[in-house]
Each structure stands twice: as structure tokens, then as C-alpha cells.
Amino acid sequence: MDQQLFREVRTWMYRNARPLELALWRCRFEGGDAGAVVAALAHYQNEDGGFGHALEPDCWNPQSSPYQTLCALNILREIGFADKAHPLFQGILRYLESGADSADYGWRFSIPSNDACARAPWWSYDEQANRVESIGLTAALCAFVLTEMDQRSPIYPRAKTWALALIPLLEQDGELGEMGLGGLAALLPALEQTGQPLPYAALYQRLGQRANAAIARDPAQWSQYLPRPSRFIQSPASPLYPKNAEVMALELQYLLDTRAQGGVWPISWSWFDLADRYAAEFAVSENWWKARQAIDTVALLSAFGKIDLPPAL
Known part of the structure; x- marks a missing residue:
């Protein structure tokens, strides 16, 4: 239950996030x-x-x-x-x-x-x-x-x-x-x-099958832009969670282990062949994405009881 993680991510957000993501952070986690x-x-x-x-x-x-x-x-x-x-x-x-x-x-x-x-x-x-x-x-x-x-x-x-x-x-x-x-x-x-009028039971079952098959299950690949379990599972209430509890636990630990010291999480993509042409813009975009990703990751860790959110500030 790591409140230090929350405090460090919060400080990073206040220093780096654009106004939209900072307002969203405050709304989600600080009673904003x-x-x-x-x-x-x-x-x-x-x-x-x-x-x-x-x-x-x-x-x-x-x-x-x-x-x-x-x-x-x-x-x-x-x-x-x-x-x-x-x-x-x-x-x-x-x-x-x-x-x-x-x-x-x-x-x-x-x-x-x-x-x-x-x-x-x-x-x-x-x-x-x-x-x-x-x-x-x-x-x-x-x-x-x-x-x-x-x-x-x-x-x-x-x-x-x-x-x-x-x-x-x-x-x-x-x-x-x-x-x-x-x-x-x-x-x-x-x-x-x-x-x-559609066969909803069969369609929901098919949706679950395809989502389950799409999950990248090897933690060694998670530094790449691949669908981790959290792409489809945001809380223990997810219908996909019971059959994926083990790999979800691995991802939660992976997130705790891969946060930058005193900061937030890296993104897993670049602008590839356009990265040199737009190097300055990508550097800015990367920071904006880190802020958005920090909100999602803190929400995920909280949903699974890995961090305690403080009372509304």
C-alpha cells in the first residue's frame, strides 16, 4: 500500500502535466x-x-x-x-x-x-x-x-x-x-x-474470447507496445479477470517495478520513421502521454489494492 508512490507521481504531475491532465488528475484523485x-x-x-x-x-x-x-x-x-x-x-x-x-x-x-x-x-x-x-x-x-x-x-x-x-x-x-x-x-x-435483435450472449462470449486471445502474456515483451492484460482488465470486477488473475498479478508487479525513480512510467512507443523529423514535438508528446498514462496506472493500481489513495486533498 504505497502512498509514497502516489506522492511522487503527484509531484511529477504538478511539475509536468498540461492543464487538462492535471485537472483530470485532481478530479480523479484529489476531489477536484x-x-x-x-x-x-x-x-x-x-x-x-x-x-x-x-x-x-x-x-x-x-x-x-x-x-x-x-x-x-x-x-x-x-x-x-x-x-x-x-x-x-x-x-x-x-x-x-x-x-x-x-x-x-x-x-x-x-x-x-x-x-x-x-x-x-x-x-x-x-x-x-x-x-x-x-x-x-x-x-x-x-x-x-x-x-x-x-x-x-x-x-x-x-x-x-x-x-x-x-x-x-x-x-x-x-x-x-x-x-x-x-x-x-x-x-x-x-x-x-x-x-x-442480436444474439448477445454469444456475441459477449466471442468478445471475451477474442480479447483473451489478444493479451500479451510474456512480461519480457511488455516494454514493447503490445496489449498487456490491463488493456482489457481494469479492475477485479472485469469478466476476464478470474481466468487471467495470475498474469494480471504479474503486470501489477511489473508496473510497480518499472516506474522511473521518483517519477512516472515510460511510454512503450516512439514515432519511428517520423521521430527525426519531429524530434522536438515527440519529446513534448512523450511527456503529455506520460501524464495520461500516470492517471491510468494509478487508477489501475488502486483498483487492485496495490496503492492506497489518500483522502481528498
């Missing part, structure tokens, strides 16, 4: 106001209602994109903010309703204007790659549209069509992309909530 997170997040929103400006630290495109807008939605969900009348929310609804940056298969993972900006190579525009990498993005955004937007919205029937077209992909053995399983995990409950 969710409104401060919303206020910080608003600075990444564009006039069209979408989000850009390196909200996702690996893509410095100031223009709105579906993925960066999903990042904003995930943050709002994380802090329990659901005021649909708020201008931030209204902007998101407007951006999604416009159908911007969408194609016949759903919302685009990468967009053409990315190529003019500092970025990781996976954010370079590639329409062929989009057909796979957009699976999880489209699934997650469809889940939001189906549960939070008016059925009379012009985007609603398109989202429903896209969503139902994704379900057979789960049943098959093909590639689902980086975000596929996570997006489908959000989509299934949304389809169930809206009364779509």
Missing part, C-alpha cells in the same frame, strides 16, 4: 471539480464542434477529427459529465451530426490534413488502413450516437447501419485494428439498450 476538466477540454474544441489541437498527443493536427472527438467523449465519460445542454456537448453533437470525416464504412481513423502536421506514423492518412483501423473508432462513436443522440438526427440511421455492419466482423477471425475490441465492447451494450 469536474468543471475544471471540462473548462480545460474546451480549449481543444473547434468551431465545428469537433476536437483537434493534439488532444491525442501523437497527432498535432489542429483540425477536428473523429478520433480526437472520441478522445473528448472518453474524458467526459471518465469524469461522469453528461450535461447534454452544455456547449461542449452540443458542439460534439453538431460535429457528429454533420457526418464530417466519414466514409461508406464509418468515421475515418486518419484524415488527410494530418499529413501537414507533426504526428506519429500511424496518423498519416491512409484510406486502405482506415478500413481496418476505423472499426473500433466507428463502433465507439456509433455507441454514443445510438444512446445519446435524437433518433431523428440524420446521423442516427447511418450510425445504426454502420454499427450492425460491424457485428459480423466480431464473429469472424479477421483483423479488427488497434481499437476494434474496445470499440465493440462499447457498441454491444448500446445495441442491446436500443433493442436491436
Whole structure:
């Protein structure tokens, strides 16, 4: 129960995190106001209602994109903010309703204007790659549209069509992309909530099978960018936890062992062939990601009883 770990990570956050992640840290662990997170997040929103400006630290495109807008939605969900009348929310609804940056298969993972900006190579525009990498993005955004937007919205029937077209992909053995399983995990409950007649028991079982098979189980590989158990298991309440308790325990110890002395955890990726061209931007992005990763890791360690969070400060 290491409160020293918490104190050291907290100090690093106050010294290094950008205002958004610091507000999120305070909201999650210090009794901070969710409104401060919303206020910080608003600075990444564009006039069209979408989000850009390196909200996702690996893509410095100031223009709105579906993925960066999903990042904003995930943050709002994380802090329990659901005021649909708020201008931030209204902007998101407007951006999604416009159908911007969408194609016949759903919302685009990468967009053409990315190529003019500092970025990781996976954010370079590639329409062929989009057909796979957009699976999880489209699934997650469809889940939001189906549960939070008016059925009379012009985007609603398109989202429903896209969503139902994704379900057979789960049943098959093909590639689902980086975000596929996570997006489908959000989509299934949304389809169930809206009364779509599907074999949910079998689909949830299949989702669990595919997630279980995707877990990288060798700790020697965890310094690489691979799906560790925590990609799919965030607490002991996870349905995947009982059969993966042993490997999850290994990851928790790995996290305790690999934190930088007096600091936070390293990231497990680089910008590869674009790293030299954008060396300065990557150095900044790396720090932004460390802050985001620190929040997630402290939450994970707390959920499994590896650290005690102090009372609200």
C-alpha cells in the first residue's frame, strides 16, 4: 500500500502535466471539480464542434477529427459529465451530426490534413488502413450516437447501419485494428439498450474470447507496445479477470517495478520513421502521454489494492 508512490507521481504531475491532465488528475484523485476538466477540454474544441489541437498527443493536427472527438467523449465519460445542454456537448453533437470525416464504412481513423502536421506514423492518412483501423473508432462513436443522440438526427440511421455492419466482423477471425475490441465492447451494450435483435450472449462470449486471445502474456515483451492484460482488465470486477488473475498479478508487479525513480512510467512507443523529423514535438508528446498514462496506472493500481489513495486533498 504505497502512498509514497502516489506522492511522487503527484509531484511529477504538478511539475509536468498540461492543464487538462492535471485537472483530470485532481478530479480523479484529489476531489477536484469536474468543471475544471471540462473548462480545460474546451480549449481543444473547434468551431465545428469537433476536437483537434493534439488532444491525442501523437497527432498535432489542429483540425477536428473523429478520433480526437472520441478522445473528448472518453474524458467526459471518465469524469461522469453528461450535461447534454452544455456547449461542449452540443458542439460534439453538431460535429457528429454533420457526418464530417466519414466514409461508406464509418468515421475515418486518419484524415488527410494530418499529413501537414507533426504526428506519429500511424496518423498519416491512409484510406486502405482506415478500413481496418476505423472499426473500433466507428463502433465507439456509433455507441454514443445510438444512446445519446435524437433518433431523428440524420446521423442516427447511418450510425445504426454502420454499427450492425460491424457485428459480423466480431464473429469472424479477421483483423479488427488497434481499437476494434474496445470499440465493440462499447457498441454491444448500446445495441442491446436500443433493442436491436442480436444474439448477445454469444456475441459477449466471442468478445471475451477474442480479447483473451489478444493479451500479451510474456512480461519480457511488455516494454514493447503490445496489449498487456490491463488493456482489457481494469479492475477485479472485469469478466476476464478470474481466468487471467495470475498474469494480471504479474503486470501489477511489473508496473510497480518499472516506474522511473521518483517519477512516472515510460511510454512503450516512439514515432519511428517520423521521430527525426519531429524530434522536438515527440519529446513534448512523450511527456503529455506520460501524464495520461500516470492517471491510468494509478487508477489501475488502486483498483487492485496495490496503492492506497489518500483522502481528498
